[in-house]
Amino acid sequence: MNNDIEQKYEDFISTVSHELRTPLTSIRGFSQTMLSSWNKLDDENKKHFLKIIEEQSNRLIHLVENMLSITRLQSDNQKLILKEINLKSPIEQVISVVKSQYPNQVFEFNHRSDLPDIFVDLDRFQQIMTNLIENSAKYSYGEFKTVINTGIMNNNVFITVTNTGLKIDEKDYENIFTKFSRIDNPLTRRVQGSGLGLYITKNLVEKMNGSIAVSSVMKAKNPELSEITFTVSFPILMIEEQARLKCSQ
Numbered sequence: 001m002n003n004d005i006e007q008k009y010e011d012f013i014s015t016v017s018h019e020l021r022t023p024l025t026s027i028r029g030f031s032q033t034m035l036s037s038w039n040k041l042d043d044e045n046k047k048h049f050l051k052i053i054e055e056q057s058n059r060l061i062h063l064v065e066n067m068l069s070i071t072r073l074q075s076d077n078q079k080l081i082l083k084e085i086n087l088k089s090p091i092e093q094v095i096s097v098v099k100s101q102y103p104n105q106v107f108e109f110n111h112r113s114d115l116p117d118i119f120v121d122l123d124r125f126q127q128i129m130t131n132l133i134e135n136s137a138k139y140s141y142g143e144f145k146t147v148i149n150t151g152i153m154n155n156n157v158f159i160t161v162t163n164t165g166l167k168i169d170e171k172d173y174e175n176i177f178t179k180f181s182r183i184d185n186p187l188t189r190r191v192q193g194s195g196l197g198l199y200i201t202k203n204l205v206e207k208m209n210g211s212i213a214v215s216s217v218m219k220a221k222n223p224e225l226s227e228i229t230f231t232v233s234f235p236i237l238m239i240e241e242q243a244r245l246k247c248s249q
Helices: 003-040 043-075 088-101 122-138 186-190 197-207 239-248
Strands: 082-085 106-110 118-121 145-153 156-166 211-218 225-235
Touching: 003 043, 043 197, 082 122, 088 106, 088 122, 088 145, 118 122, 118 225, 122 145, 122 156, 122 197, 122 225, 197 211
Parallel strands: 106 145
Antiparallel strands: 082 118, 145 156, 156 225, 211 225
C-alpha cells in the first residue's frame, strides 16, 4: 500500500469512526440516564430523551447505509436493473416519506405531464431523489420550502430540486460532490451530516448515464440567502440504445 492510498485509508477510518461515535455516544448517554433515573424523570423528559435516541438511531442507520453504498460503488459490484419508469409516482413517494420526517417543510411538485419515461434503476433513482429532497429540507434557511420541477431540455429529461439556503460559492460547486465534503457555514455547523450523501448521489446518477449540477443564485430581497438548485438530467434513449444497455448489464 503506497503512502497516498494509506493516508486516504487512514482518513476514511478516522472520519467513519468520528461519525459513528457521535450518535452512539448520544444513544448510550440518554439510555443510561433513563435507566439510572427512570423514577426521577417526568413523562415529558422521558419522551424527549426517547425522541433523541430515535433520531440518533435513524442517523446511525442512515450513516451505515451510506457506508454500504460507498463500498458497493467502489467495488463495482452494484448491479443496476435498468428499465423504463415514469418520474411522477417515484418522486411523489419520496416526497411523502421525506415530508413525514420534516413536517414543517412545504413541498411543491410541478410535474410536466408529457415527459417520456427515463431508463434507470428504480431503487437507485429513488435513492437519488431521497438524498436531494432530504438534503433540501435539511438545509433550508429562511423559507422552509422545497420546489421540485421536471422538464425536457437538449434531449434530456431533467429534475430540479430547489430551496432557499445559505450561498454556495462557485468554487465549491464540484467540491460538495466529493467524499466527506461539507461547506463550512453557520447552517452546516448546526446541522448534522457525514458529507457522503451528495458523493453517493453523483456516482449513482453517472452510473445511469445521467449528470448532476448545482447552482446558487443570490436572492434580491435578502443578499444573505440564495436559491440553491440541484439539477439531475437523464438522456432520452431510443429503443436500440435501451436494448444495448440491457445487454451490457
